[in-house]
Every structure is written in C-alpha cells, then in structure tokens.
Amino acid sequence: MFPNTRAKIEQMITQGIIPGAVYSFNHNQTSDTFTSGYRELTPTIKKMTRQTLFDIASLTKVVGTNSLILLLLEKNQIKLNEPINKYLPSFQDKTVTILQLLTHTSAINGYIPNRNELTQAQLIEAFNYLPVSVDKQGHEVVYTDTGTILLGFAIENLFKQPVQTIIEQEVLRPLNLNHTTFNPNPKECAPTNNLHQSQAALYGRVHDTKASVLKEHCGSAGLFSNIDDLNRFCQMMVNLGDLDGLTFLQSDTIKQLHQTWTPKANKNRSLGWDLKYHPKSQHPILFHTGYTGTFILIDLQEKTSFVFLSNRVHPVDNRETYLQHRDELIDIYLNELD
Numbered sequence: 001m002f003p004n005t006r007a008k009i010e011q012m013i014t015q016g017i018i019p020g021a022v023y024s025f026n027h028n029q030t031s032d033t034f035t036s037g038y039r040e041l042t043p044t045i046k047k048m049t050r051q052t053l054f055d056i057a058s059l060t061k062v063v064g065t066n067s068l069i070l071l072l073l074e075k076n077q078i079k080l081n082e083p084i085n086k087y088l089p090s091f092q093d094k095t096v097t098i099l100q101l102l103t104h105t106s107a108i109n110g111y112i113p114n115r116n117e118l119t120q121a122q123l124i125e126a127f128n129y130l131p132v133s134v135d136k137q138g139h140e141v142v143y144t145d146t147g148t149i150l151l152g153f154a155i156e157n158l159f160k161q162p163v164q165t166i167i168e169q170e171v172l173r174p175l176n177l178n179h180t181t182f183n184p185n186p187k188e189c190a191p192t193n194n195l196h197q198s199q200a201a202l203y204g205r206v207h208d209t210k211a212s213v214l215k216e217h218c219g220s221a222g223l224f225s226n227i228d229d230l231n232r233f234c235q236m237m238v239n240l241g242d243l244d245g246l247t248f249l250q251s252d253t254i255k256q257l258h259q260t261w262t263p264k265a266n267k268n269r270s271l272g273w274d275l276k277y278h279p280k281s282q283h284p285i286l287f288h289t290g291y292t293g294t295f296i297l298i299d300l301q302e303k304t305s306f307v308f309l310s311n312r313v314h315p316v317d318n319r320e321t322y323l324q325h326r327d328e329l330i331d332i333y334l335n336e337l338d
Contacts, residue, residue, distance in 0.1 A: 001025055001032055005306075005333045008325075013037040017318070017325050018293060018310040020048035022227045026305040028238070031231050039190040042201075042315050053179065053189045053224045054309045055207050057290030061148045063180070063233055064167040065219035066272030068155055069102065070253050071170060077158060080271075087154040090128045098154075100137055101147035103262050103269040107136035110146035116209055123213050127153070141267035145210060145220040148272075152219025162216035167223075174248055175236060177229040182216070184224040190311040192292055201314060207292050221290075227309055230296065234305035237286070237298050258284050258300050278302075279334050287330075293322065297333070306333055 002025055012018050013036055020037025033050060040046040056063070072078045078087060080099040085091050087098075093108075100106035112118070112126045127149060152163035159166050164182045172180050186204030194201055195209055206212050208221035215222075232243065241249035260268040260275060268275045273286040276297065286298040293312030298305045308329075312322045 002333060002336050004336055005329065006034065008329045008332050009308075010036060012325050012329070017322055018312040019314055021308060021310040022048060022050060022052060022054075023306070023308045024227055024231050026231055026234055026238075026307070028303050029235070033227055033231070039311065040314070048190075050228070051179075051188065051226060052309075053184050053204075053226050054294060054311060055189070055192050055202075055221075055290075055292050056223050056225050056230075056294045056309070057208060057221050057292040058145070059225075059230075059288060059290040059294050059296060060219070060221045060223040062272050062288045062296070063177075063225070063230070064171055064223055065148050065152055065155070065163065066102070067171045067249070068163075068167060069098070069151060069272065070249055072155070072158070074250055074253055078154075084150055084154055088150065088157055091150060091153070092129055093132045095134055095137065096132060096150075098151070099261065099271075101151050102271045103265070104141050104143050104147055105138050105262055105265050105269070106147055107133040107140065107142075108144070108146050108150075109133065110144045116213075118213065120213055120215060120217070123210070124153070124217060138262075139265055141262060141265050141269055143274075145208075148220040149210070149214070149218065152217065155219065156217065163219045164216045164222060167219070174246065175232060175243060177225070177232060180223060180225040180229045182222050182224070189224060191314050192311055193313040193315060193317050207313065227307060230307045230309070231305075234296065234298055234307060238300060238303040238305060240300070254300065257286060260284070276330070276334065278337060280337070285334075289326075293326075295326070295330070297330070299337075302337070304337075 022035045024033040035048045039048045085094045096106045109131045184204045189204040191201035192207040211218040211221040236243040240251035240254045257270045262269045276285040276287045289295040293310035
C-alpha cells in the first residue's frame with residue numbers, strides 16, 4: 001500500500017529531514033500503521049514507537065477548536081456571518097466575522113510588538129486591539145494563528161471556562177481520545193527543539209511560543225496526541241460525524257466541509273481546513289498541518305485518510321528543507337490514490 005509514499009518517508013529519515021515518523025493510511029474501518037526511525041536523537045537515541053505522543057501543534061486547530069465551532073454552529077449558538085465582536089465584545093473591531101476567522105480571510109494584522117515578553121494577561125489584551133485591513137477581508141487568504149486564538153476566546157466567553165478545558169470536555173472525552181491531552185507525561189513524548197532558552201529539548205511542553213504563554217486559553221496549539229487517537233478522529237470524519245455508535249457531529253455539518261468557503265479569495269479554504277484536490281476526480285480533500293512536523297489528509301468522498309506524525313524540529317529546525325520534502329511527500333501520496 002502506497003509504496004512510493006512510504007519510500008519517500010524513508011528517504012526523509014535517511015537524509016535527516018526528520019528523525020522518524022509514525023503514519024497511517026486509513027480506509028473505512030481499516031488502518032495500516034507504520035513506525036520508522038527515531039523519536040529522539042539527542043541526548044540519547046530512542047526508537048520511534050506507535051505509542052509516542054507528539055506535539056501536534058496546529059492540528060489542535062482542527063481537532064479541538066474547529067470541532068467545537070462546528071458543534072456550536074449546529075446548536076445555533078453562533079452564526080458564520082456574524083461578527084466575532086458579538087461573541088467576544090472585548091475584541092474592538094466589529095467587521096471581522098466567524099467565517100473570515102475560520103477561512104483565514106479576516107485581514108487581521110497579527111503582529112504584536114514584544115510578544116514574547118508579555119504576560120498571559122497582556123497577550124490576551126493585545127489580541128483585542130489588532131488592526132484590520134477591511135478592504136482585504138474575504139479576498140486574501142493569509143494563514144495565521146490569530147483567528148483560531150480569537151475563536152478560542154469567544155468559546156471561553158460562551159462557556160465561561162478556559163478553551164482547553166472545553167476541548168477536553170466537549171471533544172476529547174466524547175470521542176474517547178484517551179491519549180490526547182494538553183498535559184502529557186513527558187516520558188511518553190517525542191522531544192521538540194528548544195524555544196525557551198534552556199539547555200534541554202522540550203518534552204511534553206508545547207513548542208509554540210504563543211501557546212506557551214496563553215496556556216489554557218490557547219485554541220491554536222497545545223495538544224499532544226498519538227497515531228491511534230488521530231486515526232479515531234479521522235474515522236469520525238469519514239463516517240460523517242459518527243464513531244462507535246455516537247453521533248458527534250451531524251452528517252450535513254461534515255458534508256459542508258467538502259467545498260470551498262472562499263469563492264472570492266485567492267485560495268480555496270473550507271471551514272477551518274485547507275483543501276487539496278484529488279488528481280483524477282478533482283474532488284476536495286481536507287488538509288491541515290502542524291509546525292512541528294504533522295499533517296492530516298481526509299478524503300470524505302472516498303472515506304480515506306493519511307495521518308503523518310513526526311517531530312521534525314528535533315534536534316534542529318530546518319523548516320524550508322522540510323517543507324520542500326513534505327510537499328513532495330503529499331504530491332506522491334495524492335498521485336498514488338486510486
């Protein structure tokens with residue numbers, strides 16, 4: 001199954017692009033999972049295992065926060081075309097909509113001076129005053145963490161609890177993602193590189209600097225997970241919201257993801273998801289990545305998914321080289337689809 005895709009992953013490991021990987025090709029109820037290489041190269045060498053927990057970075061967006069948003073849309077507790085200010089009055093701009101935040105077309109300038117020196121409270125406050133280029137709204141897709149962070153704040157305002165607590169209660173527990181957590185056992189985690197100016201690599205501590213400051217209030221990153229839990233999540237998606245007899249989301253909610261929600265913009269985006277396209281039939285395939293070396297591809301029409309987990313930032317972050325090889329890997333996979 002997918003021999004060229006597997007060969008490319010082995011090449012990436014051999015060439016030192018990634019230390020190792022755990023990945024799955026899923027179809028309906030079946031799953032073929034592979035482990036290769038190492039989860040740790042320094043200070044000791046440890047082989048990759050199927051049970052390894054990864055900092056999944058921005059996959060937190062689609063697994064956690066986006067799932068919550070879809071649930072709220074179903075319950076009519078939020079509406080796509082209403083401004084985020086309605087649900088988050090502290091956010092000063094009144095033009096940015098829920099839809100724009102989900103599709104990265106809000107035209108918010110997310111730059112915050114001296115961001116890494118701010119306290120949690122100061123950083124939260126700074127997000128409320130970010131400027132917006134209104135003339136670009138809905139027309140330019142600019143991927144950013146800002147939209148999901150603001151959606152997380154809005155969710156907190158609705159539930160009166162930290163967004164990470166709500167994700168645990170409303171997403172992780174109902175789906176029985178028992179190994180997915182914001183507070184992992186460091187001994188079970190693949191290390192990432194050091195962004196915190198200490199001598200040691202990070203084990204079980206979030207790699208993303210904004211998430212490390214926002215902590216329980218961050219909806220854009222922070223989850224740790226393993227291959228089996230992410231396969232379960234993908235199974236729920238291809239089953240159109242059902243998993244183990246539980247209806248987590250309505251089928252129509254999932255089906256609406258299978259289209260572009262940015263018809264007037266420069267790129268195609270779904271609700272919270274990027275879109276790839278099947279090379280033969282050209283139907284959409286849901287796609288999302290995580291900075292640390294993770295990604296998910298979900299084909300709702302063919303009921304297939306490809307989950308890829310690596311800690312490519314360990315021991316050093318060679319981002320541009322990785323991105324080139326990751327994009328080649330995805331193209332190879334897509335071209336091996338029936």
